[in-house]
Amino acid sequence: DVHPLTEGLRLVVMKRLQYDRQTREERVGPVLMGNISVAGPYDRQKPAADRLCEEIFQGKRKREREESFARVRPCLHSLFVQRQASLTEKVQKLRDEYKTLHGRWMVHCAKLDEVAKAAALEEAAATAGRTTRRSAAMGDAVRTDLEMEQIIASLGNDELTDANHLASKNAATIPDMISVTKGSIDYSYDDTNNVVEDLANFYTPNTCLEDWTEEEKEIFLEKYALYPKQFGII
Structure with a gap:
């Protein structure tokens, strides 16, 4: 029995031997003509600009692009809807968590205020009955113009130092934080304003001694030895 691979190789070699007598043009010519x-017929003329633009923007290519957009649009829409739903759910979860923690913090602050109020009442009870010039001057009744001016000045100082009063006028609208849904941030802002590349050169104090020559340094040391700290003469 003859092996199929051996028979195939023999046929290839025989055919190659038959066509070796032909030239390259004789072998390539029939294939090229076929x-x-x-x-089809090839148009060798260069298309005009209007014809090319019409073919790209209004021809077959435009229809292919519109079809591809139509196929991709539902998928993108569903992805955006899912992402927005996940983001909304996470924001609501964070708000609920913040409300819970804020409520606990307010309860804790109320307990601390009660403790401080009890201590203040004990101190007031201990000092009850003693009236000094300072406590009499700071009562509810205003007796002189000086006391009125002092109270008005204290109210102005309170407005300048009260955090709640200042925040009511200078409150900033803080946007939501970037919500991470998959454990990493897809985008970030790289701020390169006033960036320092060479830290050693930037923070090294500039003494200008590097600009002096060795001869100038020797002259300065000699003059300084003759006239200590008299830089005008030096």
Whole structure:
């Protein structure tokens, strides 16, 4: 029995030996003519600009792009809807968590205020009955113009130092934080304003001694030895 691979190789070698006598043009010519006859007519003229633009923006390519957009649009829409729903759910969860923690913090602050109020009442009870010039001057009744001016000045100082009063006028609208849904941030802002590349050169104190020559340094030391700290003469 003859092996199929051996028989195939023998046929290839025999065919190659038969066509070795032909030239390259004789072998390539029939194949090239067959391809030319099968292929359609080729327009060698360069298309005009209007024709090219019309073919790209209004022809077959435009229809193909519109079809691809129509196929991709539902998928993108569903992805955006899912992302927005996940983001909304996470924001609501964070708000609920903040409300819970804020409520606990307010309860804790109320307990601390009660403790401080009890201590203040004990101190007031201990000092009850003693009236000094300072406590009499700071009562509810205003007796002189000086006391009125002092109270008005104290109210102005309170407005300048009260955090709640200042925040009511200078409150900033803080946007929501970037919500991370998959454990990493997809985008970030790289601020390169006033960036320092060479830290050693930037923070090294500039003494200008590097600009002096060795001869100038020797002259300065000699003059300084003759006239200590008299830089005008030096």
